């Protein structure tokens with residue numbers, strides 16, 4: 017299998033109010049082309065920080081990360097056009113309509129106008145937002161915002177989609193739509209990487225799941241093997257096996 021992401025000895029240290037926080041502590045892994053790769057772990061485990069480095073938003077303190085063969089530090093400009101990001105805190109413009117938000121993203125990525133308009137119509141329909149296309153997104157529900165955010169992240173047809181907590185705070189119907197979208201994009205050949213606090217989501221969607229805890233990657237395998245190797249019946253038990261029962265700050 018061909019790696020599309022190669023992470024080697026990644027360390028990310030933050031300096032905050034005179035304190036050093038090692039958010040990611042010597043993590044190495046590959047993500048293979050075409051897989052759905054999930055990251056789970058308690059609050060503060062380092063998942064979002066790892067994501068931010070992989071998506072070129074933060075620089076590694078030490079270690080190396082390559083995305084599609086490009087170095088995140090030296091070749092970030094080559095990486096950005098081929099990735100799509102759905103951030104944890106959705107970044108839609110409330111005073112723009114759904115269509116205008118999508119056009120803004122399409123223009124940022126230089127998607128040709130005709131292709132962009134076709135994609136916008138197709139995707140708005142796909143996620144059931146065609147009737148709301150010309151409404152300001154400030155009045156959208158959480159589910160509508162999440163659906164719009166994911167289609168705005170794929171408007172430039174990226175090879176890799178990063179999705180930070182796709183279904184946090186969403187109702188079961190919207191979660192179901194999100195899962196179908198993830199499978200659809202993956203079926204079209206996109207590599208998907210997401211973080212989640214829903215073990216069922218990781219189990220249902222992922223080819224492989226990485227467990228992070230206290231900045232370390234403490235396990236990485238397919239969900240079935242993770243369960244087998246830990247004598248667990250579900251990923252919730254796998255999670256507790258690797259990360260314990262203690263509440264994290």
Ligand SMILES: Nc1ncnc2c1ncn2[C@@H]1O[C@H](COP(=O)(O)OP(=O)(O)OP(=O)(O)O)[C@@H](O)[C@H]1O
Pocket residue numbers: 030031032037038039057058059060061062063064065066
């Ligand atoms: N910009 C920052 N400055 C200082 N510390 C930070 C910063 N970003 C993250 N951290 C710290 O780094 C550690 C890892 O945080 P991170 O957000 O990566 O964890 P996470 O696994 O994504 O958690 P969650 O599930 O709560 O989103 C935490 O201790 C967090 O407080």
